[in-house]
Amino acid sequence: MPSRLTVVFVSLLLATPVIIFWLWLVIxxxxxxxxxxxxxxxKADGYYIKCxxxxxxxxxxxxxTHVRLLVRHxxxxxxxxxxxxxxxxxxxxxxxxxxxCEVRKIELGAFSGLTKLIILSMKGNKISEIIPGTFxxxxxxxxxxxxxxxxxxxxxxxxxxxxxLKHINLKGNKLQYLHPDTFLxxxxxxxxxxxxxxxxxxxxxxxxxNSFCLKYLDVSGCNITSxxxxxxxxxxxxxxLDLSENNLRNVVQYLTVMNxxxxxxxxxxPGTFxxxxxxxxxxxxxxxxxxSDINIFYGLFN
Numbered sequence: 001m002p003s004r005l006t007v008v009f010v011s012l013l014l015a016t017p018v019i020i021f022w023l024w025l026v027i028x029x030x031x032x033x034x035x036x037x038x039x040x041x042x043k044a045d046g047y048y049i050k051c052x053x054x055x056x057x058x059x060x061x062x063x064x065t066h067v068r069l070l071v072r073h074x075x076x077x078x079x080x081x082x083x084x085x086x087x088x089x090x091x092x093x094x095x096x097x098x099x100x101c102e103v104r105k106i107e108l109g110a111f112s113g114l115t116k117l118i119i120l121s122m123k124g125n126k127i128s129e130i131i132p133g134t135f136x137x138x139x140x141x142x143x144x145x146x147x148x149x150x151x152x153x154x155x156x157x158x159x160x161x162x163x164x165l166k167h168i169n170l171k172g173n174k175l176q177y178l179h180p181d182t183f184l185x186x187x188x189x190x191x192x193x194x195x196x197x198x199x200x201x202x203x204x205x206x207x208x209x210n211s212f213c214l215k216y217l218d219v220s221g222c223n224i225t226s227x228x229x230x231x232x233x234x235x236x237x238x239x240x241l242d243l244s245e246n247n248l249r250n251v252v253q254y255l256t257v258m259n260x261x262x263x264x265x266x267x268x269x270p271g272t273f274x275x276x277x278x279x280x281x282x283x284x285x286x287x288x289x290x291x292s293d294i295n296i297f298y299g300l301f302n
Contacts, residue, residue: 034046034064035062035064036049036064037049037051037060037062037063039051039054039055039056039060040054040060040063042064046064046066046067047066047067047068047069048067048068048069049063049064049067049069049070049071050071051070051071051072051075052071052072052073052074052075053073053074053075054074054075055075055076056072056075056076056077057075057076057077057078058077059072059077059084059085059088059090061088063088063090065088065089065090065091065092066092067090067092067093068092068093068094068095069093069094069095070090070093070095070096070097071097072097072098072101073097073098073099073100073101074099074100074101075098075101075102076101076102077098077101077102077103078101078102078103078104078105079103079104079105079106079107080098080103080105080106080107080110080111081107081110082107082108082109082110082112083109083110083112083113084110084111085110085111085112085113085114086112086113086114090113090114091113091114091115091116092116093114093116093117094116094117094118094119095117095118095119096114096117096119096120096121097119097121098121098122098125099121099122099123099124099125099145100123100124100125101122101125102125102126103122103125103126103127104125104126104127104128105127105129106127106130106131106134107131108131108133108134109137110134111134111135111137111138112137113137114137114138115137115138115139115140116140117138117140117141118140118141118142118143119141119142119143120138120141120143120144120145121143121144121145122145122146122149123145123146123147123148123149123169124147124148124149125148125149126149126150127146127149127150127151128149128150128151128152129151129152129153130146130151130154130155130158131158132155132157132158132160133157133160134158135158135159135160135161135162136160136161137161138161138162139161139162139163139164140164141162141164141165142164142165142166142167142188143165143166143167144162144165144167144168144169145169146168146169146170146173147169147170147171147172147173147193148171148172148173149172149173150173150174151170151173151174151175152173152174152175152176153175153176153177153178154175154178154179154182155179155182156179156180156181156182156184157185158182159182159183159185159186160185162186163185163186163187163188164188165186165188165189166188166189166190166191167189167190167191167192168183168186168189168191168192168193169193170192170193170194170197171193171194171195171196171197171218172195172196172197173197174197174199175194175197175199175200176197176199176200176201177200177201178194178200178201178208178209180206180207180208180209180210180234181210182209183209183210183211183214184210184211184212186211186213187212187213188213189211189213189214190213190214190215190216191214191215191216192209192214192216192217192218193218194217194218194219194222195218195219195220195221195222195242196220196221196222197222198221198222198223199223200219200222202219202222202224202227202231203230203231204226204227204228204230204231205228205230206230206231207230207231207232207233207234207235208231208232208234208235209232209234209235210234210235211234211235211236211237212236212237213237214235214237214238215237215238215239215240216239216240217232217235217238217240217241217242218242219241219242219243219246220242220243220244220245220246221244221245221246222246223246223247224243224246224247224248225246225247225248226248227243227248280302282300
């Protein structure tokens with residue numbers, strides 16, 4: 001006759017599948033039916049919502065609040081009002097894309113509550129001004145796209161608070177003046193695109209930008225005619241500078257990479273690169289240079 005211990009042991013073994021199944025029901029996250037706005041498409045259980053080209057003039061009221069990625073390309077949302085996203089409980093957003101939406105104005109506090117936002121894209125809108133403090137509550141932001149808007153000027157403190165920002169794209173705006181300290185407080189900024197701002201004032205007698213960490217700077221197509229060593233002297237970590245498609249008469253002499261593609265050069269005189277001892281890459285394609293002297297690249301030891 002089996003002992004009491006044996007009976008208990010066998011009973012536990014037989015009960016184990018039931019117990020496991022019960023625990024599985026308890027632990028398994030409950031799937032709730034997602035109500036997707038009719039103007040949008042919801043994927044990944046509502047974590048990714050796309051409302052592109054839907055004729056929207058505001059955020060639908062029934063967007064799932066757990067959404068992580070919200071895309072709103074090609075709508076007619078002219079204003080980002082104060083507390084636009086937090087009012088609808090969209091505080092878990094990590095990626096927000098509102099490109100080609102006719103956005104004209106961003107009210108102070110529009111992005112409040114978006115403490116998890118990493119990527120913000122608002123390219124191809126009609127934004128003419130960024131108010132200082134607009135981004136101060138989204139400190140986790142790493143990528144900011146404001147290209148192809150109509151921004152004219154940026155105040156020195158406009159990006160304050162973006163301590164994790166790595167990339168800024170301001171291509172194709174109407175920038176005329178940048179305060180040298182505009183990007184100074186961005187301790188992680190590595191890439192800055194200012195290309196195709198044809199009226200941008202880039203001085204040759206004083207520093208253009210102050211930055212301790214910026215590595216890649218694109219100022220191509222900005223109608224630049226002259227730069228000097230002083231121009232980029234306060235971007236101490238700079239490795240790549242794109243000056244292509246400008247009208248330069250002279251070039252700077254201390255980078256590891258220089259891009260002078262298609263800037264209209266018809267002649268390069270001997271001695272031009274004599275002091276460019278740090279250069280590793282030099283791009284001069286699509287210019288009008290017809291011949292080169294035997295000593296044209298003297299000094300480019302690296």
